Amino acid sequence: MRAAHFFWDASLNTPVFAPWADPDAKPLIRFQNVTKSFGDFTAIDDLTLDIFEREFFALLGPSGCGKTTMMRMLAGFEEPTQGRIELAGRDIAAVPPNKRAVNMMFQSYALFPHLSVWENIAFGLRREGKDKAAIAARVEDMLKLTRLQKFARRKPHQISGGQRQRVALARSLAKAPKLLLLDEPLGALDAKLREDTQFELMDIQEKTGTTFVIVTHDQEEAMTVASRIAVMDEGKIMQVDTPDRIYEVPNSVYVADFIGDVNILDGTLTANGENSFALHYAPDQAPITARSDRPFTDGQSAHLAIRPEKVAIHKEKPEGVDNLLSGEVLDIAYLGNLSTYHVRLPGGQVVKAQIANTRRLSRRDITWEDKVWISWTFTAGVLLDQ
Amino acid sequence: MTRLSRFNVVSLTLGFAFLYIPMLILVIYSFNASKLVTVWAGFSTKWYGELLRNEQFLDAAWVTLRVAVISSTIATVLGTMAAYVLVRGGRFFGRTLFSGMIYAPLVMPEVITGLSLLLLFIGIGLDRGVLTIVLAHTTFSMCYVSVVVSSRLMSFDRSLEEAALDLGASPFDAFRLVTLPIIAPAVISGWLLAFTLSLDDLVIASFASGPSATTLPMKIWSSVRLGVSPEINALSSILIGLVTVGVISASLASKHASLRRQQETQAAARTT
Numbered sequence: 001m002r003a004a005h006f007f008w009d010a011s012l013n014t015p016v017f018a019p020w021a022d023p024d025a026k027p028l029i030r031f032q033n034v035t036k037s038f039g040d041f042t043a044i045d046d047l048t049l050d051i052f053e054r055e056f057f058a059l060l061g062p063s064g065c066g067k068t069t070m071m072r073m074l075a076g077f078e079e080p081t082q083g084r085i086e087l088a089g090r091d092i093a094a095v096p097p098n099k100r101a102v103n104m105m106f107q108s109y110a111l112f113p114h115l116s117v118w119e120n121i122a123f124g125l126r127r128e129g130k131d132k133a134a135i136a137a138r139v140e141d142m143l144k145l146t147r148l149q150k151f152a153r154r155k156p157h158q159i160s161g162g163q164r165q166r167v168a169l170a171r172s173l174a175k176a177p178k179l180l181l182l183d184e185p186l187g188a189l190d191a192k193l194r195e196d197t198q199f200e201l202m203d204i205q206e207k208t209g210t211t212f213v214i215v216t217h218d219q220e221e222a223m224t225v226a227s228r229i230a231v232m233d234e235g236k237i238m239q240v241d242t243p244d245r246i247y248e249v250p251n252s253v254y255v256a257d258f259i260g261d262v263n264i265l266d267g268t269l270t271a272n273g274e275n276s277f278a279l280h281y282a283p284d285q286a287p288i289t290a291r292s293d294r295p296f297t298d299g300q301s302a303h304l305a306i307r308p309e310k311v312a313i314h315k316e317k318p319e320g321v322d323n324l325l326s327g328e329v330l331d332i333a334y335l336g337n338l339s340t341y342h343v344r345l346p347g348g349q350v351v352k353a354q355i356a357n358t359r360r361l362s363r364r365d366i367t368w369e370d371k372v373w374i375s376w377t378f379t380a381g382v383l384l385d386q
Numbered sequence: 387m388t389r390l391s392r393f394n395v396v397s398l399t400l401g402f403a404f405l406y407i408p409m410l411i412l413v414i415y416s417f418n419a420s421k422l423v424t425v426w427a428g429f430s431t432k433w434y435g436e437l438l439r440n441e442q443f444l445d446a447a448w449v450t451l452r453v454a455v456i457s458s459t460i461a462t463v464l465g466t467m468a469a470y471v472l473v474r475g476g477r478f479f480g481r482t483l484f485s486g487m488i489y490a491p492l493v494m495p496e497v498i499t500g501l502s503l504l505l506l507f508i509g510i511g512l513d514r515g516v517l518t519i520v521l522a523h524t525t526f527s528m529c530y531v532s533v534v535v536s537s538r539l540m541s542f543d544r545s546l547e548e549a550a551l552d553l554g555a556s557p558f559d560a561f562r563l564v565t566l567p568i569i570a571p572a573v574i575s576g577w578l579l580a581f582t583l584s585l586d587d588l589v590i591a592s593f594a595s596g597p598s599a600t601t602l603p604m605k606i607w608s609s610v611r612l613g614v615s616p617e618i619n620a621l622s623s624i625l626i627g628l629v630t631v632g633v634i635s636a637s638l639a640s641k642h643a644s645l646r647r648q649q650e651t652q653a654a655a656r657t658t
C-alpha cells in the first residue's frame with residue numbers, strides 16, 4: 001500500500017516520489033529557523049523543515065512537543081516569534097488565516113454547535129460563493145465519503161464522538177485545499193473505519209494532489225500513510241525521514257526508542273575493519289561487532305540499537321553467526337502472531353527477541369528460565385552516538 | 387420530592403410574605419371602589435377605566451416604552467461590541483484600564499451619572515427630551531450588557547472562530563455566522579436587562595428629561611407626592627402583571643428549550 005505514493009515522475013525520470021532528495025525541488029512549505037515562545041516557554045525551538053508538494057507528511061512526538069503549535073502557525077493562528085514560514089516560496093506572515101489556501105482539522109474538532117452536520121460541511125463552500133447545486137453536490141460527496149449521510153440533519157451534540165471526528169474531517173476536506181492540516185484526524189475511530197479512512201485519505205491525495213500534514217499518536221498509522229515522518233521532541237525535530245529509514249536507521253536513541261520496540265546496548269567502541277566496529281558492552285564478554293557508515297573514534301561510547309525481530313533465539317548453540325550471546329529467559333510475552341522473549345544477559349542487560357509463531361503453542365520448546373542463545377547479524381543493529 | 391421540615395416551612399413563608407405582601411396589598415387596593423386608598427369600599431375595576439382615559443399617563447407610558455426599546459437596543463449593540471473587543475482583542479495598549487473603566491458606571495451613584503449627563507447636555511446645548519433620556523439610558527445600561535456578554539464570551543471556545551476563519555470566513559462573517567448565534571442567549575438577556583433597567587429608572591431620567599418628555603416612573607413619582615391615588619395602584623398592578631407574565635414565559639421558554647435539547651440528545655443516542 002505504500003506503493004500508492006510512488007508514481008512515475010516524468011521530470012525526474014524515475015519511478016520514485018522523493019522530492020526531498022532532489023536539490024532543485026522547491027518546497028511547498030519551508031520553516032526557516034522558526035521559534036515560537038509563549039511567555040518564557042519555548043514551544044518550537046529554532047526549527048527548520050521543508051515539506052514538498054504532494055507529500056503526506058506525518059508529525060510524530062510525545063504530548064506537548066509542539067505538533068499542534070506548528071500546525072497553528074501554518075494555518076495562521078500563531079505567529080512565529082522568530083524566523084519565517086514560506087508557503088510556495090512566499091513569506092506568509094502577513095496573510096490572515098481566511099486568505100490562506102490551507103484548511104485545518106482541529107484536534108478538538110471545533111464543530112459549529114448551532115449548525116447541522118450538513119451546514120457544518122457546507123460552511124467553507126458557502127464562503128467561496130459557489131452556487132447552491134455545486135455546494136449540495138460537494139457536501140453529499142463528503143457525507144458519503146465519511147459515511148455520514150444518515151446524520152446530515154443532526155446537530156453536533158446529537159452524534160457520537162467518532163461521528164463528530166468524521167464531520168470535522170469532512171468539513172476540512174470539502175474545500176479541497178492545496179494544503180490540508182489534520183491534527184489527529186482518526187484517533188476516535190474504530191480500527192476498521194480508521195483503516196478505511198486512511199486509504200480514503202491516500203486516495204484523495206492521489207486524486208487531488210493535496211499536500212497533507214498529519215499529526216498522529218499512532219506509529220502504525222504514520223508508517224502506513226506517510227511519505228515522510230518527522231519525530232519531534234520538546235519543540236525540536238529529532239529526525240525527518242521516510243518511514244523505513246526512520247525505523248531501520250534512526251539517528252538517535254530517542255528516535256529508535258520512540259518508533260517501535262528496540263533493544264539498546266551501551267558500551268565503548270573500537271574500530272575493527274572498514275566501517276566495522278566492536279562494541280564492548282560488558283567487561284568479561286566478547287564484544288559485539290556491528291557495521292556503521294557513520295565514523296566513530298576509538299574509545300568513544302556508543303549505543304547499539306537493535307529491533308527485537310532481528311534477534312534470533314536458539315536452544316542449542318548455533319554455528320557461524322556474527323554475534324552470539326548467551327542468557328536466560330526471563331519472561332515470555334505471547335501476542336498471538338508473535339512471541340517476545342525477554343532474555344537476561346550475564347551482565348544484567350535484558351534483550352528482547354521477537355519470533356513469529358509459525359508453530360502451535362504446544363510445540364514450542366523454549367520456556368521460562370531456560371538457558372538460551374541469542375544472535376543477530378553484523379548489519380542488523382545501528383550504532384548511535386546519542 | 388423531599389418533605390420540608392417545620393422550620394423550613396416557617397422561613398419560606400416568612401421570606402415570601404416579606405417579598406410579596408406589599409405587592410399583594412397594592413393589587414388588592416387597585417380594585418377598591420373608594421377614592422380613599424386606606425378605606426375598603428367594595429370591589430370595582432373603575433380605576434383601570436380611569437387610567438385608560440388619562441392622557442398624561444398614556445403619554446408617559448408611550449415615552450417610557452419608546453425610550454426603553456431604543457436605548458436597550460443601542461446599548462446591546464454597543465455593549466456587545468465593547469465586550470467583544472475587550473475579551474477578544476488580545477493585549478492591546480490600555481486594555482486593562484478600558485476593561486476596568488467599563489465596569490465603573492455600574493458602581494457609580496446614579497445621582498452622579500445623572501448630574502454629569504445633565505451638565506453635558508446643557509454644555510453642548512442639547513434640548514432635553516426623549517432623545518436625551520435615550521442617550522442617558524444607553525450610557526448606563528450599556529455597561530450591564532457588556533458585563534453579561536463578556537462573561538459569556540470568556541467561556542466561548544475560541545477555536546470555533548478560528549475554524550470559521552480557516553474555512554475562509556472574514557472576521558466579520560465569523561462573528562456574524564458563528565460567534566453571534568452562539569452567544570445570542572447572553573445578548574438577549576443583556577437586552578432584557580437593559581430594557582428593565584430603562585423601564586425602572588427614575589433618577590437618571592429626571593436629570594436627563596425636559597418638560598416635553600416624562601417617563602412613567604417620573605409620572606408616578608410626581609403624582610404620588612400629591613397623594614396616592616387608586617389610579618396609580620391600578621397602573622402599578624398592570625406593571626406587576628406584565629412583569630409576571632414576562633418572567634414566567636421566559637422561564638417556560640428556556641425550560642422548553644433545554645427539555646427539547648435533552649430529548650434530541652436521547653433520540654440521537656438511541657439511533658446510533
Ligand SMILES: Nc1ncnc2c1ncn2[C@@H]1O[C@H](COP(=O)(O)OP(=O)(O)OP(=O)(O)O)[C@@H](O)[C@H]1O
Pocket residue numbers: 038041043061062063064065066067068069070107
Ligand atoms: N497559547 C498557549 N500559551 C501557552 N502555552 C502554550 C499555548 N499553546 C501551546 N502551549 C504550550 O506549548 C507546548 C506545545 O503545545 P502543542 O499544543 O503544540 O502540543 P502537541 O504536540 O500538539 O501535544 P498533543 O499531542 O498533546 O496535542 C505545550 O507545552 C503547551 O503547553
Ligand SMILES: [Mg+2]
Pocket residue numbers: 067068069107183
Ligand atoms: Mg496537539
